[in-house]
Amino acid sequence: MSSVGENVDDRISRLPEDTLSHILSLMPTKCAVQTSVLSKRWRFSWMLVTNLDFDYTVTHSDNGLDSFPKFVDRVLGNCKTSRLQLFRLRFCDKVVSKSRVSSWIDKAVRLDVCELDMQVIPFELPLSLLTCKTLTKLRLDFSGSEHDGWECASSVNLPCLKTLDVVVYTNPLVNVFKLIRGCPVLESLSLEVKFSDNGGDYVFDIPTLKQLKLILVKCGYAVNSVVLNVPNLEHLSVGGMLGSLFVVNDLPPSVEVLVSFDCVVSCECTMLDLWSQFMRGISGVKSLTIQEVLSSSPLPVFQNLTLLDLKSCWYSGEVVKCCPALEHLCIEKSGKYCWGESCWFEPKLVPACMLTNLTTVNLTTRTWQTSDMEFLAYILANAEVLKTVTVTWESGSVEEERRLCTKLTELPTASRSCEIHFQGASGPRAVKVATGH
Structure with missing residues (x-):
């Protein structure tokens, strides 16, 4: 009778070659190649992998700087797969000549590569890459060098590329x-x-674009323009420093927008309020997430906005006044941007959305403050069609949570069908509320 270890080995070794190839393709390439020493059955299995993942920071050995390029040469020279799904190459040090990198890309293109992920020193992109007919996803990270050493020397024709991810200095x-x-x-x-x-x-100016993410980590002091002609966009994410005038043309109202600017950078010679200009440009959207509010300037009216998600930023009743169609309000207070005790400012008039549209409110906080209860009291007392309020307190003690839930039960509600859900460090708690005034 064979041992348990032998039975396991037999079952794995009897798997079809394409199944073994798929399993090995999920590993870093160095690990896949190392399986060749297991037995004669495994000696050449790694040559049929469909993913090649070379990461110098992980896969290099102690044999010197030449070990990494020699390993890549060996693998590409012995690769027998007919179609390469992924080719990933990552190194930041100048351990490989630019001509060698180009030859590796040429080999991947000849293997009909679908996804190419390059985090390398800048270099001239080879013609084979710029005209690859099978490439559907391309990621280029040239941020490791402060010099613009990379370039597209030839015309570009990538007829099947749907995803492009570029990081440059x-x-x-x-x-x-x-x-x-x-x-x-x-x-x-x-x-x-x-x-x-x-x-x-x-x-x-991209009519086919559905998702756009633009991050400007650091800006100079001259204002240029970011022009968006993207009529079919579904998701827009912008962040970093706001140092440009955004010109938004025909942004679809159904687009979901994430704003995560850290600060505004503007030259002294201009009177433009970049933040207000940007907000006016996206005022027609239905879904908006803001990481931090950069200006106290009045917000435009968001006529179509149904979902507003505020993360790590201040909040007052004036924000809701700008959203007459608002249905879902989410507020997440991080430890970095905690409200002060007087940060909730009650609007003079009840916002229109509270009378007809606002149905769900979520409040997440790490440090509970008086202004939190003032906010909830106002929402519950004035939101006439409110259905659900969810309160998450991440750092309260069991006794503090109990006292808070008791206070929540005492708050009057304008809606007859509102439910309050409380989630604390000790788990969820049921909160019963009085129905109606």
């Missing part, structure tokens, strides 16, 4: 937008610029 105007123009079916674009020198306008 600075100056995306020439090469990044040259890539974009060569992607006729592009649906998802992520662009992160470590230092935006504001040397020109960023014009996103």
